Amino acid sequence: MIEQGSTGGLNATEKKVVKYLVEEGWTNQNIQALINLERPASVNFGRIAGVKSDEEIKPSSKEEFYEYQNFKRSFDLKTGLNPYVHERLIKSREAMKLAVSVFNNPTFQFRAENFAMLANVAWTYLILEFSDKNGLPLKRKNGKSISLSDFIDSEGCTFSEGTKKNLRALVKIRNETEHRVLGPFDQSWVRVFQANCLNYEKQISKLFGERMSLSNEISFALQFSSFSVGQAAELASSEVSDEIRSINAEIFGGMSEVQMDDLEFQFAVVHTTVESSKSKAAFQFVSPTSLEGKEIANVLVKHKPSAITHPYKPDQVVKLVMKKSGKPFNLHQHTTKWKQHAVRPNGKSENPEKTDLDYCYYNPTFKSYTYNDAWADLLIKDLG
Secondary structure (H helix, E strand, C coil): CCCCCCCCCCCHHHHHHHHHHHHCCCCHHHHHHHHHCCCCCCCCHHHHHHHHHCCCCCCCCHHHHHHHHHHHHCCCCCCCCCCCCCHHHHHHHHHHHHHHHHHCCCCCCCHHHHHHHHHHHHHHHHHHHHHHHCCCCCECCCCCECCHHHHHCCCCCCCCHHHHHHHHHHHHHHHHHCCCCCCCCCCHHHHHHHHHHHHHHHHHHHHHCHHHCCCCCCCCCCCCCCCCHHHHHHHHHCCCCHHHHHHHHHHHCCCCHHHHCCCCCCCCCEEEEECCCHHHCEEEEECCCCHHHHHHHHHHCCCCCCCCCCCECHHHHHHHHHHHHCCCCCHHHHHHHHHHCCCCCCCCCCCCCCCCCCCEEEECCCCEEEECHHHHHHHHHHHC
Protein backbone atom coordinates (compact mmCIF):
# COMPACT_ATOMS: atom_id res chain seq x y z
CA MET A 1 0.00 0.00 0.00
CA ILE A 2 1.33 3.47 -0.92
CA GLU A 3 1.88 5.76 2.05
CA GLN A 4 2.04 9.52 1.77
CA GLY A 5 4.54 11.55 3.76
CA SER A 6 2.99 13.18 6.83
CA THR A 7 5.61 15.91 7.34
CA GLY A 8 7.19 18.62 5.21
CA GLY A 9 9.82 16.14 4.05
CA LEU A 10 9.51 13.57 1.27
CA ASN A 11 9.36 9.88 2.17
CA ALA A 12 11.29 7.21 0.24
CA THR A 13 8.49 6.48 -2.23
CA GLU A 14 7.92 10.16 -2.97
CA LYS A 15 11.63 10.79 -3.52
CA LYS A 16 11.80 8.01 -6.10
CA VAL A 17 8.71 9.39 -7.89
CA VAL A 18 10.15 12.91 -7.90
CA LYS A 19 13.41 11.61 -9.36
CA TYR A 20 11.47 9.78 -12.10
CA LEU A 21 9.47 12.90 -12.96
CA VAL A 22 12.60 15.05 -13.08
CA GLU A 23 14.11 12.66 -15.60
CA GLU A 24 10.83 12.72 -17.55
CA GLY A 25 11.11 16.48 -17.88
CA TRP A 26 8.33 17.55 -15.50
CA THR A 27 8.63 21.08 -14.11
CA ASN A 28 9.14 21.66 -10.40
CA GLN A 29 5.69 23.26 -10.21
CA ASN A 30 3.90 20.28 -11.75
CA ILE A 31 5.85 17.82 -9.61
CA GLN A 32 4.96 19.77 -6.49
CA ALA A 33 1.27 19.89 -7.49
CA LEU A 34 1.12 16.10 -7.88
CA ILE A 35 3.02 15.32 -4.66
CA ASN A 36 0.96 17.76 -2.56
CA LEU A 37 -2.45 16.55 -3.81
CA GLU A 38 -4.39 15.62 -0.63
CA ARG A 39 -1.10 15.28 1.27
CA PRO A 40 -1.38 15.97 5.04
CA ALA A 41 1.61 18.34 4.94
CA SER A 42 2.76 20.29 1.91
CA VAL A 43 6.20 19.92 0.36
CA ASN A 44 8.02 23.08 -0.78
CA PHE A 45 10.19 23.69 -3.86
CA GLY A 46 13.35 23.19 -1.81
CA ARG A 47 12.52 19.53 -1.24
CA ILE A 48 12.03 18.98 -4.98
CA ALA A 49 15.33 20.70 -5.76
CA GLY A 50 17.06 18.59 -3.11
CA VAL A 51 15.99 15.39 -4.88
CA LYS A 52 17.19 16.75 -8.21
CA SER A 53 20.70 17.30 -6.88
CA ASP A 54 20.94 14.05 -4.88
CA GLU A 55 22.57 11.49 -7.16
CA GLU A 56 22.11 8.68 -4.62
CA ILE A 57 18.31 8.71 -5.04
CA LYS A 58 17.19 6.21 -7.68
CA PRO A 59 14.06 6.91 -9.77
CA SER A 60 11.00 4.73 -9.53
CA SER A 61 10.13 2.42 -12.38
CA LYS A 62 7.44 3.42 -14.87
CA GLU A 63 5.08 0.86 -13.29
CA GLU A 64 5.74 2.23 -9.78
CA PHE A 65 5.05 5.76 -10.99
CA TYR A 66 1.77 4.75 -12.66
CA GLU A 67 0.68 3.06 -9.45
CA TYR A 68 1.51 6.22 -7.50
CA GLN A 69 -0.28 8.38 -10.07
CA ASN A 70 -3.41 6.19 -9.89
CA PHE A 71 -3.28 6.47 -6.12
CA LYS A 72 -3.19 10.26 -6.31
CA ARG A 73 -5.95 10.46 -8.90
CA SER A 74 -8.20 8.25 -6.79
CA PHE A 75 -8.78 10.93 -4.16
CA ASP A 76 -12.28 12.32 -3.89
CA LEU A 77 -11.55 16.05 -3.78
CA LYS A 78 -14.78 16.69 -1.90
CA THR A 79 -14.19 14.29 0.99
CA GLY A 80 -10.47 13.60 0.72
CA LEU A 81 -11.16 9.87 0.76
CA ASN A 82 -9.14 7.39 -1.25
CA PRO A 83 -10.05 3.69 -1.73
CA TYR A 84 -6.37 2.76 -1.32
CA VAL A 85 -6.35 3.95 2.32
CA HIS A 86 -9.93 4.77 3.35
CA GLU A 87 -11.86 1.70 2.23
CA ARG A 88 -13.87 1.39 5.45
CA LEU A 89 -14.99 5.02 5.49
CA ILE A 90 -15.95 4.93 1.82
CA LYS A 91 -18.01 1.77 2.32
CA SER A 92 -19.53 3.19 5.49
CA ARG A 93 -20.72 6.36 3.76
CA GLU A 94 -22.02 4.44 0.74
CA ALA A 95 -23.94 2.01 2.96
CA MET A 96 -25.65 4.88 4.78
CA LYS A 97 -26.48 6.65 1.52
CA LEU A 98 -27.96 3.42 0.20
CA ALA A 99 -29.96 2.95 3.41
CA VAL A 100 -31.52 6.40 3.08
CA SER A 101 -32.07 6.08 -0.67
CA VAL A 102 -33.83 2.71 -0.32
CA PHE A 103 -35.98 3.90 2.57
CA ASN A 104 -36.98 7.05 0.68
CA ASN A 105 -38.01 5.05 -2.39
CA PRO A 106 -41.80 4.57 -2.22
CA THR A 107 -41.72 1.77 -4.80
CA PHE A 108 -39.87 -0.60 -2.43
CA GLN A 109 -41.81 -2.84 -0.05
CA PHE A 110 -39.07 -3.85 2.41
CA ARG A 111 -37.72 -0.46 3.34
CA ALA A 112 -37.46 -0.96 7.09
CA GLU A 113 -35.60 -4.24 6.69
CA ASN A 114 -33.21 -2.77 4.14
CA PHE A 115 -32.55 0.36 6.16
CA ALA A 116 -31.79 -1.61 9.31
CA MET A 117 -29.39 -3.91 7.46
CA LEU A 118 -27.55 -1.22 5.49
CA ALA A 119 -27.34 1.21 8.42
CA ASN A 120 -25.81 -1.58 10.53
CA VAL A 121 -23.17 -2.05 7.82
CA ALA A 122 -22.50 1.70 7.76
CA TRP A 123 -22.02 1.93 11.53
CA THR A 124 -19.92 -1.25 11.66
CA TYR A 125 -17.41 0.07 9.12
CA LEU A 126 -17.38 3.38 11.00
CA ILE A 127 -16.54 1.85 14.38
CA LEU A 128 -13.94 -0.48 12.84
CA GLU A 129 -12.14 2.50 11.30
CA PHE A 130 -12.36 4.39 14.59
CA SER A 131 -11.05 1.40 16.51
CA ASP A 132 -8.18 0.91 14.07
CA LYS A 133 -7.13 4.56 14.32
CA ASN A 134 -7.28 4.57 18.12
CA GLY A 135 -5.63 1.24 18.94
CA LEU A 136 -8.85 -0.44 20.04
CA PRO A 137 -9.55 -4.17 19.46
CA LEU A 138 -10.68 -5.07 15.95
CA LYS A 139 -11.26 -8.76 16.63
CA ARG A 140 -12.89 -10.97 19.22
CA LYS A 141 -10.99 -13.73 21.03
CA ASN A 142 -12.20 -16.22 18.38
CA GLY A 143 -10.51 -14.18 15.65
CA LYS A 144 -13.70 -12.77 14.11
CA SER A 145 -14.17 -9.03 13.66
CA ILE A 146 -15.95 -7.19 16.44
CA SER A 147 -19.61 -6.37 15.84
CA LEU A 148 -21.42 -3.10 16.34
CA SER A 149 -22.89 -4.50 19.55
CA ASP A 150 -19.42 -5.45 20.80
CA PHE A 151 -18.20 -1.90 20.30
CA ILE A 152 -21.25 -0.27 21.93
CA ASP A 153 -20.68 -2.33 25.07
CA SER A 154 -16.90 -1.73 25.16
CA GLU A 155 -15.05 0.84 27.26
CA GLY A 156 -13.66 2.42 24.11
CA CYS A 157 -17.10 3.55 22.88
CA THR A 158 -17.39 7.33 23.14
CA PHE A 159 -21.04 7.58 22.00
CA SER A 160 -23.72 9.18 24.17
CA GLU A 161 -26.27 7.00 25.97
CA GLY A 162 -28.99 8.11 23.58
CA THR A 163 -26.89 7.09 20.58
CA LYS A 164 -26.07 3.72 22.17
CA LYS A 165 -29.74 3.01 22.83
CA ASN A 166 -30.60 3.98 19.28
CA LEU A 167 -27.95 1.62 17.89
CA ARG A 168 -29.13 -1.24 20.12
CA ALA A 169 -32.64 -0.67 18.76
CA LEU A 170 -31.28 -0.71 15.21
CA VAL A 171 -29.42 -3.97 15.82
CA LYS A 172 -32.56 -5.49 17.35
CA ILE A 173 -34.67 -4.49 14.35
CA ARG A 174 -32.03 -5.84 11.93
CA ASN A 175 -31.81 -9.17 13.76
CA GLU A 176 -35.57 -9.62 14.04
CA THR A 177 -36.41 -8.61 10.46
CA GLU A 178 -33.63 -10.55 8.77
CA HIS A 179 -35.45 -13.87 8.45
CA ARG A 180 -39.04 -13.14 9.55
CA VAL A 181 -42.26 -11.97 7.97
CA LEU A 182 -43.54 -9.15 10.17
CA GLY A 183 -46.54 -7.77 8.36
CA PRO A 184 -47.17 -4.02 7.83
CA PHE A 185 -44.26 -1.79 8.70
CA ASP A 186 -44.48 -0.03 12.05
CA GLN A 187 -44.21 3.73 11.59
CA SER A 188 -42.75 4.15 15.09
CA TRP A 189 -39.42 2.95 13.67
CA VAL A 190 -39.24 6.00 11.42
CA ARG A 191 -38.25 8.11 14.43
CA VAL A 192 -35.56 5.59 15.41
CA PHE A 193 -34.23 5.53 11.83
CA GLN A 194 -34.23 9.33 11.52
CA ALA A 195 -32.31 9.68 14.77
CA ASN A 196 -29.89 7.04 13.52
CA CYS A 197 -29.17 9.12 10.40
CA LEU A 198 -28.59 12.27 12.43
CA ASN A 199 -26.39 10.41 14.91
CA TYR A 200 -24.33 8.97 12.05
CA GLU A 201 -23.87 12.40 10.51
CA LYS A 202 -22.78 13.79 13.87
CA GLN A 203 -20.35 10.98 14.66
CA ILE A 204 -18.63 10.65 11.28
CA SER A 205 -18.10 14.43 11.15
CA LYS A 206 -16.87 14.50 14.75
CA LEU A 207 -14.52 11.53 14.46
CA PHE A 208 -13.18 12.03 10.93
CA GLY A 209 -13.78 15.67 10.03
CA GLU A 210 -16.50 17.85 8.50
CA ARG A 211 -15.52 16.71 4.98
CA MET A 212 -17.17 13.37 5.79
CA SER A 213 -20.60 14.98 6.14
CA LEU A 214 -23.43 13.46 4.10
CA SER A 215 -25.75 16.44 4.59
CA ASN A 216 -25.11 17.84 1.12
CA GLU A 217 -25.39 14.48 -0.63
CA ILE A 218 -28.63 12.96 0.70
CA SER A 219 -31.90 14.41 1.95
CA PHE A 220 -35.59 13.64 2.30
CA ALA A 221 -37.25 12.32 -0.83
CA LEU A 222 -40.18 14.01 -2.53
CA GLN A 223 -43.11 11.76 -3.36
CA PHE A 224 -45.39 12.00 -6.36
CA SER A 225 -48.52 11.09 -4.40
CA SER A 226 -50.30 13.64 -2.23
CA PHE A 227 -50.56 13.33 1.54
CA SER A 228 -53.84 14.43 3.09
CA VAL A 229 -54.74 15.10 6.70
CA GLY A 230 -56.99 12.06 6.60
CA GLN A 231 -54.11 9.87 5.47
CA ALA A 232 -51.96 11.25 8.27
CA ALA A 233 -54.62 10.41 10.84
CA GLU A 234 -55.07 6.93 9.40
CA LEU A 235 -51.32 6.37 9.50
CA ALA A 236 -51.11 7.41 13.14
CA SER A 237 -53.93 5.08 14.20
CA SER A 238 -52.96 2.03 12.13
CA GLU A 239 -52.62 -1.31 13.90
CA VAL A 240 -49.34 -3.18 13.98
CA SER A 241 -48.76 -6.90 13.84
CA ASP A 242 -48.13 -8.99 16.95
CA GLU A 243 -44.57 -9.64 15.75
CA ILE A 244 -43.77 -5.93 15.51
CA ARG A 245 -45.49 -5.28 18.83
CA SER A 246 -43.23 -7.91 20.38
CA ILE A 247 -40.11 -6.29 18.91
CA ASN A 248 -41.20 -2.87 20.14
CA ALA A 249 -41.73 -4.25 23.63
CA GLU A 250 -38.07 -5.28 23.70
CA ILE A 251 -36.84 -2.02 22.16
CA PHE A 252 -38.90 0.40 24.23
CA GLY A 253 -39.64 -1.71 27.32
CA GLY A 254 -38.21 -0.39 30.57
CA MET A 255 -37.23 2.98 29.11
CA SER A 256 -38.07 6.12 31.08
CA GLU A 257 -39.96 9.04 29.58
CA VAL A 258 -36.73 11.05 29.45
CA GLN A 259 -34.96 8.26 27.57
CA MET A 260 -37.86 7.90 25.13
CA ASP A 261 -37.83 11.65 24.45
CA ASP A 262 -34.06 11.75 23.83
CA LEU A 263 -33.69 13.00 20.24
CA GLU A 264 -30.59 10.83 19.84
CA PHE A 265 -32.75 7.78 20.50
CA GLN A 266 -35.73 8.65 18.35
CA PHE A 267 -36.20 11.87 16.42
CA ALA A 268 -39.47 13.77 16.47
CA VAL A 269 -40.95 16.72 14.63
CA VAL A 270 -44.27 18.48 15.00
CA HIS A 271 -46.39 18.33 11.82
CA THR A 272 -48.93 21.06 11.20
CA THR A 273 -50.89 22.24 8.19
CA VAL A 274 -50.33 25.77 6.93
CA GLU A 275 -53.41 27.91 6.45
CA SER A 276 -53.38 28.96 2.80
CA SER A 277 -55.28 28.76 -0.43
CA LYS A 278 -56.10 25.30 -1.73
CA SER A 279 -53.44 25.52 -4.42
CA LYS A 280 -50.77 26.32 -1.84
CA ALA A 281 -51.83 24.01 0.97
CA ALA A 282 -48.86 22.22 2.49
CA PHE A 283 -47.45 20.51 5.55
CA GLN A 284 -44.99 22.42 7.67
CA PHE A 285 -42.26 20.66 9.67
CA VAL A 286 -41.15 22.37 12.87
CA SER A 287 -38.46 21.27 15.32
CA PRO A 288 -40.08 20.08 18.57
CA THR A 289 -37.42 21.87 20.63
CA SER A 290 -38.05 25.29 19.09
CA LEU A 291 -40.37 27.82 20.74
CA GLU A 292 -42.82 27.48 17.83
CA GLY A 293 -42.72 23.69 18.06
CA LYS A 294 -43.51 23.76 21.79
CA GLU A 295 -46.41 26.15 21.26
CA ILE A 296 -47.83 23.95 18.49
CA ALA A 297 -47.38 20.85 20.65
CA ASN A 298 -49.53 22.40 23.36
CA VAL A 299 -52.40 22.52 20.85
CA LEU A 300 -51.85 19.35 18.82
CA VAL A 301 -50.54 16.92 21.41
CA LYS A 302 -52.37 15.61 24.43
CA HIS A 303 -50.37 17.22 27.22
CA LYS A 304 -48.30 15.11 29.56
CA PRO A 305 -49.50 16.26 32.98
CA SER A 306 -46.93 17.22 35.56
CA ALA A 307 -46.21 19.80 38.22
CA ILE A 308 -44.98 22.01 35.36
CA THR A 309 -48.26 21.92 33.41
CA HIS A 310 -50.32 22.21 36.63
CA PRO A 311 -48.22 24.42 38.94
CA TYR A 312 -50.80 25.86 41.36
CA LYS A 313 -51.70 24.53 44.80
CA PRO A 314 -55.26 25.30 46.05
CA ASP A 315 -54.21 28.39 48.05
CA GLN A 316 -52.31 29.67 45.03
CA VAL A 317 -55.40 29.17 42.85
CA VAL A 318 -57.41 31.23 45.32
CA LYS A 319 -54.91 34.11 45.20
CA LEU A 320 -54.75 33.94 41.39
CA VAL A 321 -58.53 34.04 41.02
CA MET A 322 -58.89 37.01 43.38
CA LYS A 323 -56.08 38.87 41.62
CA LYS A 324 -57.47 38.32 38.11
CA SER A 325 -61.18 38.77 38.95
CA GLY A 326 -60.94 41.43 41.65
CA LYS A 327 -63.57 39.50 43.60
CA PRO A 328 -63.43 37.61 46.93
CA PHE A 329 -62.76 33.88 46.71
CA ASN A 330 -61.71 31.35 49.36
CA LEU A 331 -60.62 27.72 49.85
CA HIS A 332 -64.15 26.62 50.78
CA GLN A 333 -65.43 27.97 47.45
CA HIS A 334 -62.57 26.25 45.70
CA THR A 335 -63.51 22.88 47.23
CA THR A 336 -67.13 23.41 46.24
CA LYS A 337 -66.10 24.16 42.66
CA TRP A 338 -63.84 21.13 42.12
CA LYS A 339 -66.67 18.95 43.39
CA GLN A 340 -69.16 20.74 41.14
CA HIS A 341 -67.00 20.33 38.04
CA ALA A 342 -65.77 16.86 39.07
CA VAL A 343 -62.18 17.70 38.23
CA ARG A 344 -60.80 15.34 40.89
CA PRO A 345 -62.03 12.49 43.13
CA ASN A 346 -62.70 12.95 46.83
CA GLY A 347 -60.05 12.35 49.45
CA LYS A 348 -61.07 8.74 50.15
CA SER A 349 -60.90 7.60 46.53
CA GLU A 350 -58.88 4.46 45.73
CA ASN A 351 -57.95 6.06 42.40
CA PRO A 352 -56.75 9.58 43.25
CA GLU A 353 -55.08 9.91 39.84
CA LYS A 354 -58.46 9.89 38.05
CA THR A 355 -58.56 13.65 37.51
CA ASP A 356 -59.74 15.85 34.68
CA LEU A 357 -56.30 16.59 33.25
CA ASP A 358 -57.62 19.67 31.49
CA TYR A 359 -57.63 21.31 34.92
CA CYS A 360 -56.18 19.11 37.65
CA TYR A 361 -53.19 16.81 38.19
CA TYR A 362 -52.48 14.34 41.01
CA ASN A 363 -48.83 14.23 42.07
CA PRO A 364 -48.15 10.65 43.27
CA THR A 365 -44.88 11.66 44.94
CA PHE A 366 -46.42 14.27 47.25
CA LYS A 367 -49.93 12.78 47.16
CA SER A 368 -51.45 16.16 46.40
CA TYR A 369 -53.49 17.88 43.71
CA THR A 370 -52.32 20.87 41.66
CA TYR A 371 -54.12 22.98 39.07
CA ASN A 372 -53.42 25.00 35.94
CA ASP A 373 -54.34 28.39 34.44
CA ALA A 374 -57.32 26.86 32.63
CA TRP A 375 -58.83 25.96 36.01
CA ALA A 376 -58.33 29.48 37.33
CA ASP A 377 -59.96 30.89 34.18
CA LEU A 378 -62.95 28.56 34.62
CA LEU A 379 -63.42 29.70 38.22
CA ILE A 380 -63.21 33.34 37.18
CA LYS A 381 -65.85 32.69 34.54
CA ASP A 382 -68.12 31.09 37.14
CA LEU A 383 -67.77 34.14 39.36
CA GLY A 384 -69.20 36.22 36.53
